[in-house]
Amino acid sequence: MNKIVVITGAGGYVGRHVTRAVAELGYEAVAVVRQRRDGDLAAEARVVEADVLDSSFDISAVAPVKRIAAVIHLAWQDGFVHNAPSHLERLSDHYRFLAALVEAGVSRIAALGSMHEIGYWEGAVTAETPTNPVTLYGIAKDALRRSATLTIGNRAEFVWLRAYYILGDDRRNRSIFAKLLEAADRGETVFPFTTGRTLYDFIDVAELGRQIAVAATAEGLTGIVNVASGEPESLANRVERFISENELDIALEYGAFPDRPYDSPGIWGDAATITELMARSPFARRD
Incomplete structure (x- = not known):
């Protein structure tokens, strides 16, 4: 048993x-x-x-x-x-x-x-x-x-x-990746973004x-x-890769939003x- x-x-x-x-x-x-x-x-x-x-x-x-x-x-x-x-x-x-x-x-x-x-x-x-x-x-x-x-x-x-x-299974989460998919569903071609410099795991x-x-x-x-x-990777690199992998017709508008003050430069x-x-x-x- x-x-x-x-x-x-x-x-x-x-x-x-x-x-x-x-x-x-x-x-x-x-x-x-x-x-x-x-x-x-x-x-x-x-x-x-x-x-x-x-x-x-x-x-x-x-x-x-x-x-x-x-x-x-x-x-x-x-x-x-x-x-x-x-x-x-x-x-x-x-x-x-x-x-x-x-x-x-x-x-x-x-x-x-x-x-x-x-x-x-x-x-x-x-x-x-x-x-x-x-x-x-x-x-x-x-x-x-x-x-x-x-x-x-x-x-x-x-x-x-x-x-x-x-990330992954992105229709079920509330991450930036889910928001990108939703924006693409609405036909948007520009996505407001941060600097994307932060490194994440x-x-x-x-x-x-x-x-x-x-x-x-x-x-x-x-x-x-x-x-x-x-493995640390920049948010910008991972998001750009996600856009490519999912063949989304959308471009990132870098700097539209400030980075969150409580986010570390790399963690x-x-x-x-x-x-x-x-x-x-x-x-x-x-x-």
Whole structure:
């Protein structure tokens, strides 16, 4: 009988890809969603409708705890709206959920973090890089990481998976890539843009899903792990490449918008740990 991996937020932008990757690794994927929608999840997943942030949620109602290899907590409201009040309003609910998992006997927990925990930083981000978030999203993620590590870090294996600039499956996100597709749909041929000089760590959401699945189920691995490419690339270069790849008849109007004051000139993840894990994973052997 296969071990179970429970994925919260499984119907979301990232969650769909994590659920598929978990199933491909040979686990029984249990996808927890607030409301099921057709086509959101891989056919291999067992779907459970539940609100994990409700105080009455019980993980044992989802799966037998003794069979759970890991719980991957992805559920998060307003992830693309960096200063939405909901980030702090729901923070205690996320903390309660993670703490309750340990109380129920779950032995391994992974949660998704963000580069926005770091704040202004130039260069590669490691597990030791200090955090100084400047958005409500970053503040809430950083607070959850700190509080959960303090409370459950010595009672269960807890890994914090820090993500960077995600693209791919772009009709489902709210990134600049989705906005480019929407502009092209409207017949626009000019797209207002920043300087595009900022360097980011871009990763396709399908690859991110595989990295999350591998790191979340790697027994003994704890602490902060960057789920990232580890390769800095300018926003301008990546967007121009996206336009070419998708054959969009649209040109960038550089300098139409100022760069955001809280964005670093260049920030990317140190990907040494995840690169090693992926090289030993079934995904590498399959390729």
